[in-house]
Amino acid sequence: MEKNILIVGVGGQGTLLASVLLGNLALMKDYDVKLSEVHGMSQRGGDVVTHVKISDTTVASPLIEKGEADIIIAFEKLEAYRWLPYLRKGGAMYVNEQEIIPMPVVLGQVDYPEDIDDALAKAASTLVKFDALALAEEAGSSKAVNVVLLGAASKALPFTQDEWMEVIEKNVKPKFIELNKEAFAKGQAV
Amino acid sequence: MKRIMLGNEAFARGAWEAGVKVVSSYPGTPSTEVTETLAKCGDEVHVEWAPNEKVGVEVAVGASIGGARALSCMKHVGLNVAADPFFTAAYNGVTGGLVVLVADDNGCHSSQNEQDSRYHGRGAGVPILEPADPTECKDYMKLAFDMSEKYDTVVLMRSNTRISHSRGIVEEDERVEHDVIPYEKNFRKYVAMPAMARVNHVKQEQRLAQIVEDAHNIAVGVPLGSDDITAAVEGYPLNKEELNDPEIGIVTSGICYQYVKEALPNASVFKLGLVNPLPLQDIAAFAKKVNKLYVIEEGNPFLEEQIRAAGIPVHGGKELFTIQGEYSANMIRKAFGIELPEGETDSTDAPGRPPLLCAGCPHKGLFYVLSKLKTTVMGDIGCYTLAALAPTNAIDTTMCMGASIGMEHGFEKATGSSKNLVAVLGDSTFIHSGITGLVNMVYNEAKGTVIILDNRITGMTGHQQNPASGKNAKGEPAPALDIYTLCRAIGVRNVFEIDPFDVKELEQLIKEETERDELSVIITKRPCAMIVKQPGVPNVITDKCKNCRQCMKVGCPAIAMKDGRPYIIRESCVGCGLCTRVCPFDAIESTARGAGKEDK
Numbered sequence A: 001m002e003k004n005i006l007i008v009g010v011g012g013q014g015t016l017l018a019s020v021l022l023g024n025l026a027l028m029k030d031y032d033v034k035l036s037e038v039h040g041m042s043q044r045g046g047d048v049v050t051h052v053k054i055s056d057t058t059v060a061s062p063l064i065e066k067g068e069a070d071i072i073i074a075f076e077k078l079e080a081y082r083w084l085p086y087l088r089k090g091g092a093m094y095v096n097e098q099e100i101i102p103m104p105v106v107l108g109q110v111d112y113p114e115d116i117d118d119a120l121a122k123a124a125s126t127l128v129k130f131d132a133l134a135l136a137e138e139a140g141s142s143k144a145v146n147v148v149l150l151g152a153a154s155k156a157l158p159f160t161q162d163e164w165m166e167v168i169e170k171n172v173k174p175k176f177i178e179l180n181k182e183a184f185a186k187g188q189a190v
Numbered sequence B: 001m002k003r004i005m006l007g008n009e010a011f012a013r014g015a016w017e018a019g020v021k022v023v024s025s026y027p028g029t030p031s032t033e034v035t036e037t038l039a040k041c042g043d044e045v046h047v048e049w050a051p052n053e054k055v056g057v058e059v060a061v062g063a064s065i066g067g068a069r070a071l072s073c074m075k076h077v078g079l080n081v082a083a084d085p086f087f088t089a090a091y092n093g094v095t096g097g098l099v100v101l102v103a104d105d106n107g108c109h110s111s112q113n114e115q116d117s118r119y120h121g122r123g124a125g126v127p128i129l130e131p132a133d134p135t136e137c138k139d140y141m142k143l144a145f146d147m148s149e150k151y152d153t154v155v156l157m158r159s160n161t162r163i164s165h166s167r168g169i170v171e172e173d174e175r176v177e178h179d180v181i182p183y184e185k186n187f188r189k190y191v192a193m194p195a196m197a198r199v200n201h202v203k204q205e206q207r208l209a210q211i212v213e214d215a216h217n218i219a220v221g222v223p224l225g226s227d228d229i230t231a232a233v234e235g236y237p238l239n240k241e242e243l244n245d246p247e248i249g250i251v252t253s254g255i256c257y258q259y260v261k262e263a264l265p266n267a268s269v270f271k272l273g274l275v276n277p278l279p280l281q282d283i284a285a286f287a288k289k290v291n292k293l294y295v296i297e298e299g300n301p302f303l304e305e306q307i308r309a310a311g312i313p314v315h316g317g318k319e320l321f322t323i324q325g326e327y328s329a330n331m332i333r334k335a336f337g338i339e340l341p342e343g344e345t346d347s348t349d350a351p352g353r354p355p356l357l358c359a360g361c362p363h364k365g366l367f368y369v370l371s372k373l374k375t376t377v378m379g380d381i382g383c384y385t386l387a388a389l390a391p392t393n394a395i396d397t398t399m400c401m402g403a404s405i406g407m408e409h410g411f412e413k414a415t416g417s418s419k420n421l422v423a424v425l426g427d428s429t430f431i432h433s434g435i436t437g438l439v440n441m442v443y444n445e446a447k448g449t450v451i452i453l454d455n456r457i458t459g460m461t462g463h464q465q466n467p468a469s470g471k472n473a474k475g476e477p478a479p480a481l482d483i484y485t486l487c488r489a490i491g492v493r494n495v496f497e498i499d500p501f502d503v504k505e506l507e508q509l510i511k512e513e514t515e516r517d518e519l520s521v522i523i524t525k526r527p528c529a530m531i532v533k534q535p536g537v538p539n540v541i542t543d544k545c546k547n548c549r550q551c552m553k554v555g556c557p558a559i560a561m562k563d564g565r566p567y568i569i570r571e572s573c574v575g576c577g578l579c580t581r582v583c584p585f586d587a588i589e590s591t592a593r594g595a596g597k598e599d600k
């Protein structure tokens, strides 16, 4: 069993919690796991990516290469598009439909690509695109976008419902556990 | 217990388990989390943020002489600042184990250059350890303290972005306390005068030779017995020879080892954990066992040149790879002619997403004004460096921390004028290495204007406390340096404090002070918007808007264009109100006014 999961978004969107949950799930199941993430300058609104590599043997490089991602979880639409070349043939994408316009587009220096939806649909065998932000808000906090997206992607991941609940309980502050479980369920229902 | 740890957390854990007692560091991506993690342990470790790396290393050296195990952490360019104590401490050796951790930034993720710290370690004459995953981060850190005491040497722990910021599974062990070694005066060891230095330099060369001799016996993962460290039987070798297919043999270290294992799983590999001094005899023996020897290392040909100079034939090195940037498994596959699993989609037309100053950032007020006045700005390093990008384009130079002040002074002396010229730097940067530059301006009768952006935190690196922020590394209350009084004490006569969101007053003040034929300091005071909660109630652009687009010049991520007119993105707006102050037509309405309240 090997799963390469790329989590992409914009600095400040909470992508790191998603990868921490995945890492801890892998640890619970005695899989090997490596994650590589972005800290520093890009966290100020730049594009950020976390690589998550899970294996029942060993993981050497912490980086997923082009064409190697089984799953891409995208917190933002343009970022889903940017990282498309990393998706392997037959890979799955879970995309939050939110658009955060980057400054060069705001300033009219470059155009926002028009055909993102088509490109995503063409490249991904499974494409689940939805308003994760709205579902997170319904669950009680816009910050829960990460767990909503994980809920949606959980179908493609080798973990049971109980394991997901356990990892949420162990890694989320007590007062936010119920909120996150609710957010997870909403993602699952997509 | 097994835990998922960031490389930097694993370094911290290793230092803690090794019984470290004093930690003094200055933040810098990608090294910062080592010290932040240690700051969360109990009172058994004294952890502090020093004002800069030089002080950090000096504190650690003092702690070592005082008999405790000590650590100082920094990013690669920080070691330039600390090079002075580092190079001489390297002669003198240690009492308590002393480790300096330096994190390079191959690929320039968050830095102004990609300098290769291995040269500093070699130049100073200290052993350099380079781990390849989080488990090794922890194990090597423990070994480093043991080696430091065993060989009487400073040890350089070298990391980089990919090692420091990758997570993996690490097994936790207990902390082993090391009693503080009672102090005995030893001026021949610790007073670096010429007569002593000559002797200590010879000793240093001897211990490096001893380490090379011992290298193939040094084991990781077991405590090095104080008498016979080479007798370690458990654990794993620091330098590992993995013999597989003899056709290709690769010498590598650190993160490149992982890329090699991924790209060329059948190759024979000599993995170095000790990258200085190099065990050249062991490498020569390995080279004999393989047909073609390659050296794979990010950065400069540090290993390769030494291996070639030793007369060991190298079939491929930097001619196959780059000096600039990070490597990857695919890069290695490509160099060895292996087909790549390329994705089919091309998304190179995706617009870039450069980082930017946050919505509500206090620096925005200042750069809006400087951009409007078309001031020449000698910039510095911090969040505010981002003002160099569009739309403000308000920074002319950025070099290294504190440089803005010296460069402004030199520029004034060259052009004979300080009109419409300023230096800008943050509070942490000013304390790091701006103060001496300002002393120089007073002493050499500069007429320029220095602007200190006091957001009361070290922002760019993730909000570390500093000597002016009123808290220490553990978050406890601490004395706060008064920058205003300091500037006056240095001898600056014109010192002003102003809220950078008072844009009209600020504009007036900058005009006056840059015209004035005397040195001035302007301190723009407003706390970082990520620390002090903003009103949170979004603003809106009303139909009074004349589409003059003045608000677009602020460079706020919450203001975008739609159908040819600016609008405010509700979810992104924090309600700071800066745009309401720059709008000439009062067309932007704030539903909440007033000062923010303390969040943390």
Ligand SMILES: Cc1ncc(C[n+]2csc(CCOP(=O)(O)OP(=O)(O)O)c2C)c(N)n1
Binding pocket: B026, B027, B028, B029, B075, B077, B078, B081, B381, B382, B383, B384, B401, B425, B426, B427, B428, B429, B430, B453, B455, B457, B458, B459, B460, B461
């Ligand atoms: C010698 C050196 N040490 C550390 C760093 C990392 N670094 C970059 S910006 C910065 C802090 C800037 O803080 P401050 O001046 O207060 O500005 P702010 O980011 O808060 O606006 C640090 C520590 C560096 N670039 N160079």
